[in-house]
Amino acid sequence: MNIKSLLLGSAAALLAVSGARAADAIVVAEPEPMEYVRICDVYGAGFYYIPGTETCLKIGGLVRYQINWADNDDGWRKEALMRLKIDARSETEYGTFRRYIEFQASANARGWVEEDGVDYWTGASDESGTALRHAYFELGGLLVGHTDTLFDGDLSGEFDTGGGERVNQIRYTFDAGNGIAVSLGLEEESNDYDYVPLIVGKVSIAQGWGSVDLFAGYDNAYEEFALKGIAKIKATEALTIELLAAYESGPTYWGFGNPIVGISSPYDGYEWSAGGYLMYQVNEKLAIGAGGQYFADAHSNGLLDGIADVGGNNDWVVGAVVDYKIVENLDAKLALNYNDGDTYDEYNDGDGVFSGFLRLDASF
Template sequence: MAVSGARAADAVVVAEPEPAEYVKICDVYGSGYFYIPGTETCLRIGGYVRYDIGVGDVGSFDGATSADVEDGGSNDTYFKKARFSLKTWTGQETELGTLKTYTETRFNFQNNNRDAGALGDVNPAGNTGASLNFAWIQLGGLRVGKDESAFNTFIGYAGNVIQDTLVPYGDFDTNVIQYYFDAGNGFSAVISLEEGSGGGTVDLAGNGVYGVGTIDSYVPHVVGGLKYTQGWGAITGVLAYDSNYEEVSGKIRLDITPMQNLSLFIMGGYGTDDNLTDTTYAFPAGGRGFYKPWDGNWAVWGGGTYTINEKTSFNAQVSYDEGKNLGIAANIAYDVVPGFTVTAEVDYVNAGSIGEDGGTLNHNWTGITDGDDAIGGMLRFQRSF
């Protein structure tokens, strides 16, 4: 009886279950958002995993550089890059408008396929560190933080090809203070105060390659843009003031959709360059600046996308500038399954007459000498989520 009483006193008390708090879907800002538990903030997490295989000599901001083996270069190997990109979006309605944030952080493992110079054919692969590509806050139309220049984001990039900067159309990374305005009838506008990026680089002859991209005073770079969008397409213009070199550049773009599965664009750029070509600057820019990276005063880009079927598209771009630099890029993109795309691209570039008319550079910005050409290609595997 004593044993039985002891056991009865030690009876286990089962705690009441805590109420479960399930994640709620937020469909206000599009698919993939959910409410952060206990808040009114909607969050979306996404990104991609990418693997690039490049061959040949053609390069871009994010690809292989041109050091033609036939001309003594040493990059007779693959360009390889594996990347993990992590993105976040948030949105919340407030009395002052929608409060948004966007971030993107990239991690890369790669070799550069660059001319190794004195190192001969050594071109080691390795981690290149994390890069903060976007980190901005936007309330209503006001945006502050790390972004890409409105000189490119507002008017659009240069087509759906991988190597879209064979003739470059503007530099990218910058801190910004921007204001966007949307009239709701097809008209929109932006004004952007920008810091730029890059500290000035020189070549072996002492000539500037890009000059100083980051502002060197309290005067910011300034970008303004106007856009008119309708069912047929859009027409957009942007104008930029480089406060370091006190020069102005502009671009105008026309987008049209002549048929349901075909979209086309043409974009022209023009920039002044008196100070960009002045060799008395501490960092002479060699004619190229943050907002006018093409050679000469003018440049043009054109191309489009043709949707072959629901899984396959053909993309092409042709670019040319006053310095007679010609770039051609074309690819086929195939969606193997939703979220997984394989793209095969071929690229060609011909260096023009840089340096002929008293210029300071004697090679294309990708490294090709005057009158030379290069061809290469890229195979890209990308899983987006």
């Protein structure tokens, strides 16, 4: 009985003390809900969920510094360049919904130039405005917006050209499975010029031994067509062989480019072209490559008509490339090219031109 009385008394005392302290208690506010950034690994590394959505976002880009040289220049030509890439993706009942944007800006140093034996100072750095390189969306196999022409494709060297520029377009790609895809594109050749778009088709085959891409395009401006094929074959684990063949019935938007005074633009091309490239992966960091391309029977009624008579000219180029990964996300590229042929004989005192560059790309 004494023990029971003691327990009841202790409980009463504790309640009294608690009641006395309750008046002085500090009220702590409920924490507001917070959603931390979540990693999205569905589309690869670097993607995060946008808070409050199921959309995955990746922001990347690169900083480039490049030193250019040619033996018909009077000095080095240096360029600093930046690219900003924004990639957003989500899943829908129609497949992956992707939105992609890429901006670029560059700065070329300006300085002394010589004219009639007199040196002139041209001013400060020549900084370009921001250029929109890519702006498009994809839903399933449908792509709408501004990006490289579907006809775009060349060898992996720095000497070659396969024709094609960035253009506004609508295209659809059908994935047939087993590494086979078929694409059809309608592309805007020029603003307010013609109601008939450029029509481009592409068949891609990718297998364990390599890949083959076949291109075809029709250009209503000159009522001409272009064909191209590119094969990349893995001869060994380290050696890759690349082959290119192209044909134009006449000047088209996908011209292979004319080497006169560095001009390379649509409609300045050749009837046919063939080239090859060998790339050897020495180790994880070092790769070397070399190749060449031949351009036959230049068109005489392209954009250069009236500037220079290049009709029927045959030209060629060879080049070598060394790629080296310095550290993760920092790559160096050294390229050396030699251009020669009829065009250089006529417009460069009969001499071919050596050129090249050293490029540093720091990506993120």
